[in-house]
Amino acid sequence: MAGLVVVLTLVLLAALAPVITAWTGWAPETFDKTAIDPNMGGLPKGAWGGIDTEHLLGVEPVTGRDVLSRILYGGRISLLIAMLATAITVVTGLVLGLLAGFLGGWADTMISRITDLLMSFPSLIFMIAILSVVRDVNRIVLLVAVLSIFGWTVVARIVRGQVLTIKHREYVEAARVGGGMTGYILVKEILPGLTAPILVYATQAVPAYVGAEAALSFLGVGVRPPTPSWGQMINNARGWFMTDPVYLAVPCAFLGLTVLACTLLGDGLRDAFDPKAVRS
Amino acid sequence: MKSVRAALDAPTVPESMPLLEVRDLAMTFRGGVRAVDGVGFEVAQGETLGLVGESGCGKSTTGRMIVRLLEPTSGTVHLNGQDITHLSQRELLPLRGTMQMIFQDPFSSLNPRHTVNQIVAGPRRVLGRDQVIELLERVGLAPEHADRFPHEFSGGQAQRVGIARALANGPKLIVCDEAVSALDVSIRAQIINLLSDLQEERGLAYLFIAHDLSIVRHVCTRVAVMYLGRIVEIGPAASLYSDPAHPYTRALLSAVPVADPKIEAVRERIVLRGDPPSPAAPPPGCSFHPRCALAQRRCESEAPQLREVRGRKVACHYAETSA
Numbered sequence A: 001m002a003g004l005v006v007v008l009t010l011v012l013l014a015a016l017a018p019v020i021t022a023w024t025g026w027a028p029e030t031f032d033k034t035a036i037d038p039n040m041g042g043l044p045k046g047a048w049g050g051i052d053t054e055h056l057l058g059v060e061p062v063t064g065r066d067v068l069s070r071i072l073y074g075g076r077i078s079l080l081i082a083m084l085a086t087a088i089t090v091v092t093g094l095v096l097g098l099l100a101g102f103l104g105g106w107a108d109t110m111i112s113r114i115t116d117l118l119m120s121f122p123s124l125i126f127m128i129a130i131l132s133v134v135r136d137v138n139r140i141v142l143l144v145a146v147l148s149i150f151g152w153t154v155v156a157r158i159v160r161g162q163v164l165t166i167k168h169r170e171y172v173e174a175a176r177v178g179g180g181m182t183g184y185i186l187v188k189e190i191l192p193g194l195t196a197p198i199l200v201y202a203t204q205a206v207p208a209y210v211g212a213e214a215a216l217s218f219l220g221v222g223v224r225p226p227t228p229s230w231g232q233m234i235n236n237a238r239g240w241f242m243t244d245p246v247y248l249a250v251p252c253a254f255l256g257l258t259v260l261a262c263t264l265l266g267d268g269l270r271d272a273f274d275p276k277a278v279r280s
Numbered sequence B: 001m002k003s004v005r006a007a008l009d010a011p012t013v014p015e016s017m018p019l020l021e022v023r024d025l026a027m028t029f030r031g032g033v034r035a036v037d038g039v040g041f042e043v044a045q046g047e048t049l050g051l052v053g054e055s056g057c058g059k060s061t062t063g064r065m066i067v068r069l070l071e072p073t074s075g076t077v078h079l080n081g082q083d084i085t086h087l088s089q090r091e092l093l094p095l096r097g098t099m100q101m102i103f104q105d106p107f108s109s110l111n112p113r114h115t116v117n118q119i120v121a122g123p124r125r126v127l128g129r130d131q132v133i134e135l136l137e138r139v140g141l142a143p144e145h146a147d148r149f150p151h152e153f154s155g156g157q158a159q160r161v162g163i164a165r166a167l168a169n170g171p172k173l174i175v176c177d178e179a180v181s182a183l184d185v186s187i188r189a190q191i192i193n194l195l196s197d198l199q200e201e202r203g204l205a206y207l208f209i210a211h212d213l214s215i216v217r218h219v220c221t222r223v224a225v226m227y228l229g230r231i232v233e234i235g236p237a238a239s240l241y242s243d244p245a246h247p248y249t250r251a252l253l254s255a256v257p258v259a260d261p262k263i264e265a266v267r268e269r270i271v272l273r274g275d276p277p278s279p280a281a282p283p284p285g286c287s288f289h290p291r292c293a294l295a296q297r298r299c300e301s302e303a304p305q306l307r308e309v310r311g312r313k314v315a316c317h318y319a320e321t322s323a
């Protein structure tokens, strides 16, 4: 429950980023030279990374850009990428897993081979390679594509396994005997049994993708400046963590909170869908 | 022209055409398991044929081929004189009303996410809500059960839902695959009585699958005994019970307890040695010979064919001598 509240709050904050920044008066790209101390090598004025009533989460060293504003806009990017990648992964994996499990035969063989191949790939190295080679493409689209290419295989595996067990349940055979055609059986008899594992998977995939996007941006192959993202902020903050630890702590805290909340939500969903828990 | 049409309309089968006719039915699964190997029988309108045998002998596979959940490897299935052996699922649609199935596990045969109303109305929604309620009442359930989910029922009630579903299309033939085996003994009798009442009321024919002879005793007009994918004895229930001709039938019968304690105390009991062999590698000759007390040399090499013995069909070289 706590997970759900936190996740919803984070999503809401990210969605309302323009409203909130209009209210604070600090856009993510606006420099604030008054908030930094040029004599200290551009460190924010004040002990806590420049946190005061003007900049609620402090400012970026050197430029004086508002950290809250950049966190909100960065969160938008991170969550957008994670959710898009999750959606594409789930839909692709669901369709291919259903086909493989239900049709069997050559369809199953082909899909399973592709799954095996992609899963045995050193995906992180491959992602870094693609992301650093391909240049003039929208980074967000590229990140979503690269994450999805390697992500759907997990869903396809889960779905295929589930379909194989559900397919031979007696109630599916009863539907056949009752005159149910393939479409009916897929949609009405098999799909409902897949919603629980897929929802649980999705709640785990979102934080995993937030983390992956952060990691790739941290490595410098993800979202490019001036677009903010959490991983990129953490990367920038690396050089400052001795002198301005708050600048590093804030994006790390948001990343950690997101991952934790999504994981809690996933556990909660898993319990909610547990048939034994439902029955008692 | 007209006469041709008339001839087509009235199938060229005699009046006494059986409702279901199965010939030389065989099913070989991938990996070479011959689960069913040349099974043939008939079921007449309104009749009950029992199909009995140990676990794994191919009873369910036979039943599933008849309702065409499986496509037979060879042989034929005729329903009302129409060859349905290789019809596609779509071609089978009009026949789905004629033949139905009741499954062994009342719970796994009901989708846990569907209400009873949805389940009984069926994929094609052949019944409206009022008709569903009428059917539920007929099988001994209450109208308010229509909106419940399967897990809210006891095993016996769930099986009643399964029966209502099978009745929804107004079938002529119902394959009952161990329909009462999973139920408590006390509930078994109730369900069997319900099935007999429905049979009389609606002129149903049953193929009643069970793994021991005691269950089928009271419901069957005829009984077929299966062993390792083949029928070893088939005939009228009365004579098969009083005078079994195949050593395997006798062994199965001797496992059935007799109500009278005096007879129970002195009656002969034949214990089957070992487990049935795997259908992937059936023994040569008579596949029952490794476990048969009467087996001779001949049984190890020569497979017995089904032939008339004392008013029924038996597949045993020594069926006459063994009485």
Ligand SMILES: Nc1ncnc2c1ncn2[C@@H]1O[C@H](COP(=O)(O)OP(=O)(O)OP(=O)(O)O)[C@@H](O)[C@H]1O
Pocket (backbone or CB within 6 Å): B029, B030, B033, B034, B035, B053, B054, B055, B056, B057, B058, B059, B060, B061, B062, B211, B279
């Ligand atoms: N889909 C399948 N693929 C491969 N082998 C199968 C399949 N279905 C059944 N078999 C095998 O065929 C044989 C007969 O199985 P079947 O289910 O027809 O037996 P049964 O007489 O109904 O037994 P039970 O009393 O256990 O229900 C068994 O050896 C079983 O392992």
Ligand code: SF4
Pocket (backbone or CB within 6 Å): B246, B247, B248, B286, B287, B288, B289, B290, B292, B293, B294, B295, B296, B299, B304, B315, B316, B317, B318, B319
């Ligand atoms: S043919 Fe031989 S082995 Fe088979 S049942 Fe008869 S006596 Fe026994």
Ligand SMILES: [Mg+2]
Pocket (backbone or CB within 6 Å): B059, B060, B061, B177, B178
């Ligand atoms: Mg069976």
